[in-house]
C-alpha cells in the first residue's frame with residue numbers, strides 16, 4: 001500500500017527544490033476515488049465540478065456544503081493514500097469568517113483532510129481563520145469558476161501585465177496567509193511560471209502550462225466519461241462514454257435476443273424442491 005499523502009508532504013513539493021510534480025485528480029464517489037488512488041495520484045479533489053460533470057448543471061454555483069460533504073464522505077470511505085481535499089462551494093465562505101469555519105468543519109467531519117477555496121486577497125481573513133482552526137487550505141486563483149457571472153464567462157485570466165502582477169500578488173498573499181498549495185486555473189503559461197517562482201508553496205495548474213509544481217484535471221474529462229465541449233487544456237486518455245455505450249448496447253441486444261441471462265447466470269433450484277412445486281422437468 002502506498003504511503004499516506006499528508007498536507008506537509010504536499011506543501012514541500014516544489015519542483016524547483018527537486019520534488020516530482022504533484023498529481024491531483026477529482027473524484028466524487030467511491031469507485032472514482034479507488035481508480036484515482038490506485039493510479040497513484042497524490043491528491044484527490046472532491047471538486048465542485050461535480051455540479052457540471054455529475055449533476056448536470058451548467059456551472060458550479062448550484063452545489064451546497066451538504067452536496068460536497070455527501071461526495072467527500074463517499075471518497076473518504078475508500079481510505080485512499082492520496083490526500084482528500086474538499087472544495088468549498090460558492091457562498092459557503094463569502095458571508096462571514098464564522099460561517100466559513102463552520103462549513104469547512106462540516107467538510108472535515110465528512111472526511112476531508114483539507115479544503116480548497118477560490119479567490120485572492122478578499123479571502124485572506126477566511127484563509128487565516130481556517131488555518132487558525134487547524135483546517136489546511138488550498139488556494140485557487142486565475143479562472144475561478146465560481147466567479148463565472150462576475151467574469152462574464154469561463155475566461156482566461158491574467159492576460160495583461162497588470163492582471164498578471166495582481167495574480168502574483170494574490171498568490172503570494174494566500175501563501176503568506178497559510179495556504180499549503182495554490183491551484184492556478186486558466187492563466188497564460190508565462191504567468192503561471194511567474195507565480196510558481198514567486199511563492200514557496202506548490203502551484204497546481206489546470207490550463208496553466210507546464211511550469212507549475214503539479215497538474216490537476218477533472219476525472220470525467222480524462223476518462224472521456226462525459227462528452228461535453230472540452231477546454232483546450234484537457235487531454236483525454238480514454239473514451240469511457242463510447243465504451244460504455246457499446247457495452248450497454250450489447251447488453252440491450254442480448255436481452256432482446258434472449259441471449260441474456262444464460263444458465264450460468266441463473267440460480268438453480270434443487271430437483272426435489274422443483275418437483276414439490278410441480279416444476280420438475282419444466283425448464
Ligand code: KIV
Pocket residue numbers: 026045046047048049050087183185206216217218
Ligand atoms: O472543482 C474542480 O474540479 C476544480 C478543479 C478544476 C481545480 O476546482
